[in-house]
Amino acid sequence: MSFDHIMSVTIGGLTVGMIYALIALGYTMVYGVLKFINFAHGEVFTVGGYVAAFSLLAMGIDASTPWLKVAGAIALALVAAVTVPMVLGFLIERIAYRPLRGRSRIIPLLSAIGVSIVLQQLIIIIFGPKPVTIPTLALSSASVSFLGVNVRVLALVIIAVSAALMIGLTYLVKSTRIGKAMRATSQDMEAAEMMGIDTNRTIAFTFLVGSALAGIGGLLVVMYYGSLKYDAGFLYGLKAFTAAVLGGIGNIPGAVVGAIVLGMTETYGVSVDLGFLAWFVVAGLVLGLYVQMVRVPNRRLAHIAADRRTPEYERSIMNVYRLTPYHGIKTLLAERTDALLSVSAVDAVRLMAGNIFLAVLAAVMFINSSARIDTRWQPVIAFVVLMVILMFRPSGILGEAVTEKV
Amino acid sequence: MATRMETSSGRGTATAHRGAAVRRIASAMPAWVWWLAGIAIAAGFPLLNVIGVVETAWLRVGVVSLIFALLALGLNIVMGETGLLNLGYIAFFAFGAYTTALLSSPKFEIHWPFLAVIVASTLVAMVAGFLISLPTLRLRGDYLAIVTLAFGEIVRLTIINLVPLTNGPNGITGIYPPRLFADAKPALEGIEAWFIIDKPLEYYYLVLVCVVVLAVLLTNLKNSRIGRAWNALREDELAAISSGITAVRAKMLSVVLSAGIAGFAGSLFAYYSNVISPESFLFMQSVIVVCMVVLGGMGSIPGVMLGAIALQALPQLIREAAGAARSDFEVYRMLIYGVLIVVMVIVRPEGLLPDKIFRREAHEVDPRELEMTRQSLFDLEEGEKDLEV
Numbered sequence: 135m136s137f138d139h140i141m142s143v144t145i146g147g148l149t150v151g152m153i154y155a156l157i158a159l160g161y162t163m164v165y166g167v168l169k170f171i172n173f174a175h176g177e178v179f180t181v182g183g184y185v186a187a188f189s190l191l192a193m194g195i196d197a198s199t200p201w202l203k204v205a206g207a208i209a210l211a212l213v214a215a216v217t218v219p220m221v222l223g224f225l226i227e228r229i230a231y232r233p234l235r236g237r238s239r240i241i242p243l244l245s246a247i248g249v250s251i252v253l254q255q256l257i258i259i260i261f262g263p264k265p266v267t268i269p270t271l272a273l274s275s276a277s278v279s280f281l282g283v284n285v286r287v288l289a290l291v292i293i294a295v296s297a298a299l300m301i302g303l304t305y306l307v308k309s310t311r312i313g314k315a316m317r318a319t320s321q322d323m324e325a326a327e328m329m330g331i332d333t334n335r336t337i338a339f340t341f342l343v344g345s346a347l348a349g350i351g352g353l354l355v356v357m358y359y360g361s362l363k364y365d366a367g368f369l370y371g372l373k374a375f376t377a378a379v380l381g382g383i384g385n386i387p388g389a390v391v392g393a394i395v396l397g398m399t400e401t402y403g404v405s406v407d408l409g410f411l412a413w414f415v416v417a418g419l420v421l422g423l424y425v426q427m428v429r430v431p432n433r434r435l436a437h438i439a440a441d442r443r444t445p446e447y448e449r450s451i452m453n454v455y456r457l458t459p460y461h462g463i464k465t466l467l468a469e470r471t472d473a474l475l476s477v478s479a480v481d482a483v484r485l486m487a488g489n490i491f492l493a494v495l496a497a498v499m500f501i502n503s504s505a506r507i508d509t510r511w512q513p514v515i516a517f518v519v520l521m522v523i524l525m526f527r528p529s530g531i532l533g534e535a536v537t538e539k540v
Numbered sequence: 541m542a543t544r545m546e547t548s549s550g551r552g553t554a555t556a557h558r559g560a561a562v563r564r565i566a567s568a569m570p571a572w573v574w575w576l577a578g579i580a581i582a583a584g585f586p587l588l589n590v591i592g593v594v595e596t597a598w599l600r601v602g603v604v605s606l607i608f609a610l611l612a613l614g615l616n617i618v619m620g621e622t623g624l625l626n627l628g629y630i631a632f633f634a635f636g637a638y639t640t641a642l643l644s645s646p647k648f649e650i651h652w653p654f655l656a657v658i659v660a661s662t663l664v665a666m667v668a669g670f671l672i673s674l675p676t677l678r679l680r681g682d683y684l685a686i687v688t689l690a691f692g693e694i695v696r697l698t699i700i701n702l703v704p705l706t707n708g709p710n711g712i713t714g715i716y717p718p719r720l721f722a723d724a725k726p727a728l729e730g731i732e733a734w735f736i737i738d739k740p741l742e743y744y745y746l747v748l749v750c751v752v753v754l755a756v757l758l759t760n761l762k763n764s765r766i767g768r769a770w771n772a773l774r775e776d777e778l779a780a781i782s783s784g785i786t787a788v789r790a791k792m793l794s795v796v797l798s799a800g801i802a803g804f805a806g807s808l809f810a811y812y813s814n815v816i817s818p819e820s821f822l823f824m825q826s827v828i829v830v831c832m833v834v835l836g837g838m839g840s841i842p843g844v845m846l847g848a849i850a851l852q853a854l855p856q857l858i859r860e861a862a863g864a865a866r867s868d869f870e871v872y873r874m875l876i877y878g879v880l881i882v883v884m885v886i887v888r889p890e891g892l893l894p895d896k897i898f899r900r901e902a903h904e905v906d907p908r909e910l911e912m913t914r915q916s917l918f919d920l921e922e923g924e925k926d927l928e929v
Contacts, residue, residue, distance in 0.1 A: 171682050233886045239681040240625040241885055244834060247627075247827060248881030255875035263871075368823070372693075375686065514697050517690040524687050525675040 141283040143405050144398070149289040149358070151397025152296035156351035157374035158381075158389040159303060160223075160344025166320040166384035167340050170239060173246035174226055176371015177253035178219045178345050182352025183362040184257060186215035187266040190356075196269040204271060208357075215353040216346045222253075223345030224338055232334070250368075257364045265363040266356070274357055292354050299347060300390055307386060312339055320384065369513060373400075376520040382530030391531055396519060403515045409503025415496040419489060578842070579752055582606075586744050598856065599740045605852035606747040607809050612832040612848040613754055613841065614801030619830065620839035620895070621767060622794040623774030624677075625685040627826055628692025632799040634699060634821040635668045636661040636806025641712040641816050642705070654718035654737075658807045665803020666796050673795040677788055692826055699818045711817025718746075718811045743812050750808065751845065754801065759841050770794055771839075824874065831877050834884050837891020846893055851877070 157179050164172040193207040230249045234242045276287040307313040315336045318326040327333050355370075356362050373396060381392025402411065507515075523530065585602060588594045611633060618624045639661040643652045652660070676687045699706045706712065717738040737746055761767050769790045772780035781787050810816050828851065836847025855873045884891070 171686065230882050230886070237889075238623075240623070240685065241889060243625065243682055243685060244830070245882050245885045247830070248878045248885070251824075251827060251874055251878030252882065255871050255878060258871050259875070372686075372689070379683075379686075508701075510701055511697075514694055514701075517694045517697075520690045521676075521687055521694070524679060524683050528679060528683060 138283050140406070141281060142285070143401055145280075145283070145285050145289055145293075146405075147398035147401035148394060149292050149397070150401060151377075151394035152293050153351050153355055153358075154370070154374045154377045154397055155300065155390045155393035156296055156347045156354070157370055158377040158393045159300070159386065160348050161371075161375050162378040162381075162383055162386060162389040163316070163340050163344050165378065167316060167337055168231070168235070168242070170231075170242045171246065171375065172231075172341075172344075173243060173371070174230075174249040174253055175344065175348060176367035176369075176374070177250050177257070178223055178226075178367070179348040179352045179355075179370055179374075180257060180362065180364065180367030181222055181253065182215045182219040182345075182349030183356045183366070184261055184266055184352070184364075185218045185349070186211040186353035187268050187356045187362060188261070189214045190268050191266075195271065197272055199271075201272070204273065212350070212353055215349040217349075219345040219349035219352070220342050223341040223348075227338055227341040232337075250371075254364060254367070261364070263364060265361045267361040268356060270360065271357075274360065286358075288358050292358060295350070295354065299350065300386075303343070303347070304386060306343070312336065316340055372520070373516045376516055376523070379528070380519065380523050380530055382534045384534055385530065388530055395531070396516060399519060400512060400515050404507050404509045404512050406506070407503060408499040408505050408507070412496045412499035412503065415492055415499060419492045419496065422492070423489065574842070578845075582748055582751075583745075586741050589741070596740060599744060601853055601856045603740055603743045603747055603812055605849040606744070606751050607805050607812065608829065608832065608852050609751050609845045609848040610747070610754060610805035610808070611802055611829050612836065612844040613751070613758055614798040614805065615829050616833050616839065616841065616844045617758070617770075617794050617798040617801070619833050620837075620844070621762065621770040621774065622791055623681070623770075624791065624795070625681060625688075625830075626795075626798070627685045627689035627823070627830070628695070629688070629798070629802060629829055630821045630823075630826040631692040631695035632665040632669060632802035633806040633809065633825075634695055634818075635665040635799075636803030637810040637816045637820070638699065638706060638712070638806075639664045639803070640807040640810040641715050644811075645712055645715045647707070647712050651716055654811075657718075658804060661807035661810075662800045662803045665806065666800040668803075669796045669799025670792070673792045677791045677795070689823065689826075692821075692823060696818055696821050696823075699821070706818075709818060711815055711819075713815045715810055715814050715816070717814075737811075743808075747808055747812075750804070755841055755845065762841065766790065766793065827881075828877060831881050833891075834881055835892060837894040839895035840891060840893050843891050843893035843895065847891070850892075 157175065160175045160178070161172060164170070164175070189211040190207055193210065195204055195207045199207075226249055230245045231242055234245055274286075274288055277284045278287055278290070279285075280290070305313075307316060315326070315331045316339070318329065318331055319333045319336045323333050326336075351370075352362070355366075374393065377393035377396045378389045379392070380396055381388030381390065402414075528534075586599055589596060589599045611629070614632075615626060615629050618626050618629075640657050642648060643650050643657045643660060644654075672688070672691050676684055679687060700708055702708070717736055719736050737743060769780070769785045772783065772785060773787055773790055777787060809820075813820075829848075832847040832851050833844050834847070835851060836845065837843030854876075858873075
């Protein structure tokens with residue numbers, strides 16, 4: 135496990151993560167405002183990529199084209215990859231989502247799935263079922279030495295462009311008038327309307343921004359990988375959604391953090407030895423135990439009423455916590471603190487199952503430390519991350535920024 | 541007050557009354573007449589093939605439609621009755637199909653009797669449903685949909701990657717035809733040929749019997765205590781829990797039951813198609829089943845069966861009418877499905893043959909019906925005379 139290898143894997147993970155982030159921002163913004171999963175967002179990304187690729191092809195550039203012309207062609211492709219998805223996003227919102235506003239959660243989701251299928255089939259009908267491939271440019275094969283490692287220039291470009299866009303988006307949402315309107319609409323649509331905010335316009339604007347980012351993501355993917363398939367949007371979209379949930383849905387910095395974590399997990403997962411990965415599992419286990427046995431009990435103890443805070447009582451609670459963290463949290467949440475004292479050893483094992491699982495997993499990984507996860511399991515990694523995060527911490531790493539109205 | 545109501549619903553009443561008239565005629569006939577008519581049409585359909593009016597291809601479409609009707613009935617339990625969107629439903633179908641393929645094919649030289657295989661397939665799918673429902677049922681609607689989607693994809697990718705067990709992308713071939721008695725001799729002549737199911741016609745009736753039995757069972761279940769608990773959870777989870785429904789248990793029951801039905805259907809599918817491969821269990825297949833339920837009407841048992849048959853028969857109809865090339869056609873088929881979902885949820889969210897609760901919820905409420913509800917609501921209040929129509 136050399137430093138060079140780790141370094142190049144890290145940069146690869148960061149690049150993939152940044153692309154996920156560009157798409158995830160669209161999911162998270164729409165979720166923040168409308169509280170529904172814009173399932174068609176992945177297809178908007180694919181359309182962006184296809185439009186970019188076909189405009190590059192139409193301008194007939196190849197490896198021998200002078201760089202000025204290449205730059206011009208990329209600029210034009212960028213314009214196309216931003217405009218077309220924007221129009222598309224706007225139309226989708228107007229046609230398929232606006233009539234359904236205020237209905238239960240799954241109805242607009244169904245509509246979004248329908249739109250996603252329609253878009254995917256339209257891509258096949260218009261552009262054909264074969265993946266679109268762009269000619270190799272000097273730019274796409276160029277590499278520089280970065281901290282002693284050879285890195286593709288495009289990877290650095292992707293990281294830089296994405297970072298710049300995210301800073302711009304944060305500025306837009308935090309410090310402009312329309313950003314304020316977006317945040318207000320997200321918090322409480324009715325109240326925002328009463329304050330004179332045109333929520334329809336704000337929602338349309340959210341879709342425009344999200345689609346533009348996805349379109350840029352499409353362009354970057356086409357340039358980085360050289361080709362794109364019509365159904366790529368499904369997987370990219372799901373991974374980006376995973377990233378958005380991972381970071382906390384509705385939370386813009388969260389989407390970026392989640393995307394980078396997901397990109398790293400995926401890339402590390404298949405390109406380093408299990409023995410190396412096992413240390414991450416150990417770190418997760420230690421962190422989890424720390425939270426369960428030290429942080430949470432201490433925080434919870436602070437909430438115990440003053441008249442019950444005898445040293446024996448506190449100690450007994452701490453002991454039960456150390457034995458059965460999950461159970462302790464649950465019963466304290468239920469305000470049945472007396473029940474804490476009657477926990478059997480069987481219960482303790484049952485409730486520690488998650489930690490035991492992680493420990494066994496780490497042990498197995500250390501035993502097979504020179505093995506690697508086969509690349510064909512890579513898509514499964516993202517899905518497993520998605521399931522695990524939704525099951526155990528649906529609010530994500532940085533917490534949800536969605537206000538729920540009951 | 542009465543006059544104000546009259547004028548406010550002025551234009552709507554004419555259409556609503558016409559709709560009500562149609563409904564009145566329809567509901568004048570008892571439900572069993574409709575059931576019998578439906579069964580008679582379904583049972584009579586293969587005879588058209590026997591006398592040579594329609595081709596055998598149509599019989600095959602009939603078998604697949606009926607298998608999908610089973611699937612739609614199963615998905616309807618979670619989606620229509622309990623209100624949980626499952627986007628990985630085809631995974632349970634895959635569990636059933638692969639269990640059947642492993643227990644009754646040359647792959648491991650195992651040849652279990654038909655009934656044992658079908659029970660095993662159902663149970664395997666139910667266990668899978670139970671395991672997935674344990675951690676996921678606390679999630680809210682849209683997250684649940686995404687988790688089930690991820691589950692479906694994990695199952696499919698695992699099938700592809702787990703080559704020693706599943707043959708990967710090549711699939712498992714040569715599944716033995718169902719045999720009612722395990723010890724039937726290999727000779728396929730005389731009376732013994734009757735106990736082996738290997739012709740489309742025989743499959744058709746086998747699946748038809750399953751569909752009818754299941755539909756009757758589910759109709760009874762829908763009107764039972766459990767069915768009402770599901771509906772209550774769908775309408776308002778908080779209120780349902782407050783009225784003493786154990787939400788997690790009721791939801792788990794619906795997920796496990798629907799998974800079992802999918803496993804059952806998957807077993808029949810594996811037997812019928814003889815060959816199974818991961819291609820039959822794509823995410824798109826889940827979407828197609830969802831589409832059937834939405835088209836037919838969520839929560840409506842006759843509706844979802846109609847939806848399944850319509851969506852399976854429609855492509856064949858178009859294919860025959862247009863004579864289009866197969867690969868070309870598949871694209872337009874999915875396009876039509878996609879458009880259908882969007883149009884249905886916007887224009888007619890209650891489906892073609894709506895369930896009565898969904899019809900009342902949807903936009904076109906018969907004002908008289910609404911007022912009758914209102915009347916009963918305000919019965920005990922003062923000034924009830926004002927509300928009379």
